[in-house]
Amino acid sequence: MGILEGKNILVTGVLTQDSIAFHVAKIAQEQGAQVLLTAYPRRGLxxxxxxxxxxxPDAAPPVIELDVTNATQLAELPDRISEHVPTLDGVVHAIxxxxxxxxxxxxxxxxxxxxxxxxxxSTYSLKSLTVACLPLMKGGGSVVGLDFDASQAWPLYDWMGVAKAxxxxxxxxxxxxxxPQGVRVNLVAAGPLDTPAAKGIPGFQEVAGVWGDRAPLGxxxxxxxxxxxxxxxxxxxWFPSTTGEIVHVDGGVNIIGA
Incomplete structure (x- = not known):
């Protein structure tokens, strides 16, 4: 039995098979979860x-159109989710x-x-998405967001770095x-990955190129x-009393001073 057996999980941000969110959805299914996806602006993709x-292909998870900056779509989200599952146990913010x-x-x-x-x-949407999903998380649950360590100023990352902070x-x-409602909120700060989001960041290769040299684990x-x-x-x-934390998955670069 998987660690998400019987849980209903909403995953945002699935764009391609290279997306972190795609692999979250994949592993969540392998661990027993029923997964729902959101998409914007390319729902067909x-x-x-x-x-x-x-x-x-015959039992693919439902895909709900959701622009997290659209108040109307956020207000309608609980009803849209309820068409497929009665409750939510987890939400992944990969936006x-x-x-x-x-x-x-x-x-x-x-x-x-x-x-x-x-x-x-990139920032306010974590609050917006969480609040929209709260009516379906009466039994508590977990919200997980994707982060990139914002404790330093990275080359050319600029205002996205501020948004991540x-x-x-x-x-x-x-x-x-x-x-108090039994909902945990945590972030995973991943190292640089060849994702669709990374391709839109000028200077990404400059950062990624030195990461392997600095990471103790590679x-x-x-x-x-x-x-x-x-x-x-x-x-x-497995993390029932952990909330407000940032879990670094970066090979250990965040601990290296120089």
Whole structure:
């Protein structure tokens, strides 16, 4: 019996088979969970990718269209989920987006409109998604978000780095406010991976290129499985008293001073 046996898990951010979220959904199914997916803006792409999960093309998980910056869609989310499962036990926040003007060394000149768009999609959405799902988590549960260590200023990451720092703070405040309802909130800070999101970050290869040299355990940018396993572990009942934490899955780079 798997560690997610009998649990209903909502996974956002499945874009391709290289997505961390895809591997979270895959391992969650292998561990016994019933998985639901959300997609935006390319729902058809997510539906095609969903057919490659272990459940197979004939039993692929449902895909719900969800723009986490759209208040109407967030308000409708509990009803949309209830069409498939009566309750939720876990939610995976694998969402992050920023205009190109907020990345790539333009930090001093990025407009508030573009900064605000990055913060809305990448930071505030953790709160929005969690609150939207709370009515279905009456028995408690686990919210897991994907992070990239925001304790340092990374080359060319710019306002997305600020958004991730906000995500880390948001997760702690969320943990404080939803804890009395039995809901845990944690983040997994993965090292650089060759995901669709990474391809949109100028200078990604510059960071990824030195990661393997600095990581005590080594690092493979083509292997999202370690990060996905950490997410699944946090979704399970094996961390019943852990909340507001950031679990680093980066080969140990976060502990290295120089």
């Amino acid at each position: 997510t539906e095609r990718i969903a057919r490659r999960l272990p459940s197979g 992050g987006a920023a205009p190109q003007t907020a990345l790539g060394g333009n930090f001093l000149h990025t407009s508030w409109d573009d900064v605000g768009a990055a913060m809305h999609a 906000g995500l880390e703070a948001c997760s702690r405040y969320l943990a404080r406010y939803v804890g 690092w493979n940018t083509a292997d999202p499985v370690p990060a996905a396993k950490a997410c699944v572990a946090l979704l399970s009942d």
